[in-house]
Amino acid sequence: MTGTLARSAVLSDLEVYVTAEGRAELVKQVRAKIDELGIKYIYYQFVSVTGRIVGKGIPSDHWEVTAERGFQLVYGSTANLFIDRHRNYIGYGPEASELVGIPDPETFCQLPWDKRVARVFCVCFRNREEKVNPGGHLTSDCRGNLKIIHDQFKTEHNGLHLRHGCEPEMMWLKKGPDGKPAGGATHPYCYHIDQFEELRPVFMRVIEYSQAMGLDMIQGDHEDAPGQLELNFMFDDALRTCDRLTTYRQICAQVAREFNLIACFMTKPFMGVSASGCHHNLSLWRGGSEVLNELHNDPLPGMAGTFSYLKGGENTFLPDGEVKRKPGPIGLNCIGGVIEHLGALTAIGCSTVNSYRRLWDTGYWAPVYADWGYQNRTCGLRVSAPGRFEYRAVDSMVNPYLMASALLKAFDDGIKRNLDPGEPEERNIYEAMEAGKQVKKLPMSLGESLERLAADEVIKSALPEEMYQVYNWYKRDEWEKFLATVTDWDTETYLDCLP
Template identity: 25%
Template sequence: MLTKDHFTFSDLENWLNERRVTEIECLVPDLTGVARGKILPRQKFTEDRGMRLPEAVVAMGVTGEFPEEGPYYDVINPTDRDMHLRPDPRTVRIVPWATDPTAQVIHDCYDKEGRMVPFAPRSVLRRVCGLFDAEGWSPVVAPELEFYLVARNSDPDMPLKPPIGRSGRAETSRQAYSIDAVNEFDPLFEDVYSYCEQMELNVDTLIHEVGAGQMEINFFHDHPLGLADEVFFFKRTVREAAMRHDMFATFMAKPIAGEPGSAMHIHQSVLGRDGKNLFSNPDGTASREFYWYIGGLQKYIPAAMALFAPYVNSYRRLSRFTAAPINIQWGTDNRTVGIRSPVATPAARRIENRVIGADANPYVALAATLACGYLGIKNRIEPTPECKGDAYLGDFALPRSLGEALDLLRNEKDLADVLGAEFITVYTEVKEIEHAEFMKVISPWEREHLLLHV
């Protein structure tokens, strides 16, 4: 049976014919992970096999704003020129909630000379995977993605609340790993699993996390680009399913005060030229590459935080004793550290980056964490001694705000070399605009505590 890993355009046409598809959603993930693009009739898609969009479409902030001046326009032409988009046949999926037979296909971004647009998120991940390929290495990842189900909320000034389940009641207490708490939302998750099956998404375990209405979905391990695509599709799918059940699904890092934040933990390992785990020696012990990879994560995670925690809200999650890390210590089977090594067989030895928020763009987050590990192996960076106790008792070792994180990212040349200087320039300039937009907003806390007291 032909798998999508080997899909050609001819195979894509056959796939579309078998499903009698009449429309194609041509998608491009932007810097925030939002699906941009166009909806084309099947015939036009077949004739053109691509489309054009202004290159700034993938380089805007979450508010839809662009920089008005500065280094951004050293990378993006101020004439608002087009990108030439090419569909990746391997990404084709049915849109299960569409009324008419509709497919969705992710596109890669190129300039008119046929070069990949360097600041498009999918391009950045392809670039990093290419560096591994050049060494004869194959990165393997498995994301664990947390999210909240919340009651519909049309007023952004009102706090979010857990949704009503089958019992007619909302959760009011912590229900970690509760089967009954998950069953409260059986109708929703039946739709989610049905949609995922139709879309051929390789989702694994569903659990109830610590927070009220907080869930986690695990993905089977695979190649980074394919899994970034699956996370991208999954977020879209869960949001759609939730709205059909009169609730919202949110991947905000910290949506509800007093509840734990949501993470995207990424398990990662590397296969060598022989197809064996590079992190294990023949005798089953941990290899030098295993420790160097950890050393790279420890050295570069602070500078990569703006990529792992991309919004002002992201830093509310990273606080002491809240199931989120505050530093870059590492340990075996230790969930208080930022870098965890789960108990596993030598063939399955892996490293879990627990710093990344659920709000991170999956393409950017995967590219950045792999870049850190790649630099660790290439530069033979030794890690600090293993943390065998409670890492929350240690000092903060991560940026405490988006502004601080952006300064660190701008000044880290090694990450710019791996991820691309053009990407770092565009990303940091866009995030500065978002930060400036946030600073224009006066919060309820400020009105409550400062109005009459200062």
């Protein structure tokens, strides 16, 4: 990835970034792509605290100037420019300055549904005219934070880096005459090819667009909720996986418009069937090299960085002892770190009020207990294959950049403190508890998980400075709005309970 967010004694973070070695050549390569592909307009996008894609659109004629000078947008856009229940803008007031968004040239890619338009991901900085830290890294930029945190992790652990893949479940819902959901587009039959086939026009369009934007799609199936699909893409370097999950969501939203459906990433729209998770499969590596995967695109509809994958090297999670399933020492330390901080991590992976419907609706394999095991879906972590483990306390609403940053901090703590996760649990966790095993439970509400996050300095460090302030403000307000709301359940339960 181009650029560095390291501070300089002379230059601001922003100036260091735009003058980084090799960036000028990448800017020229993007201009060549613009001309080759006939691009007229560019979305300059970054990701808000909740994972929403925000930014600005600018004609491609202004690429060079924007690549150097960036664009400006209010600081509060990092919190969706939403107001809290007291009518205050979350994170930043109207008197705050405007951020500067600087594009990462290697993420430039044409939109396959309108080939006149392209997108590029950006990193956010403080305004150049700020009195304090002008041009400094904007700490409420979750994508920029991940770049910094991952670079620090690599430096402190002799080149160790996170590669991960995710399993993005979501639901395709029918749209009623009023534009609101009218049930799933298919029946809730897990792995049924007939139900998968019913959504074939939809998922084939998703796959077509995904391959055109650098996602190497590897497998998919119909899951066990109405209209629920899981379409997976190849794992990679942490930042690119986060960018690709964000891109995947953008693609699904577009395909939904084309088919007059709703692409639903809400975690639990229906009780009594499975929710939508987003399990993360994690491993730490050393070495490796970039390999271009053109995905049958000719010409390549974007920069090589968008279509490259980090391959090879040493997977430090692979078993190195007699027990062929048991991760090596680094992997065990990382599992120990995650178990140690699972309560606070839940505030990031299960980030909405609705997320906890998934944990309360028992019998659907949602993780509730802080333990680990081999292929054991009753635990918060499972070793899903030699060389990786699956983090399960994460759902479809996750902000992937915050999640990756928080997991890196848990790994860092586990390695530095040599944390031992204990022996893997091979029993059903509920049977083990009946037999007397003491197991910690995950937080069971957004409010409780935010309390666990507030008390955990390790995971809080994944949300540095303004990032934690904005996230905590946004999510506590979300929880308080829920508590201050009269729901259908209230009226159904209490309306005629007396006399």
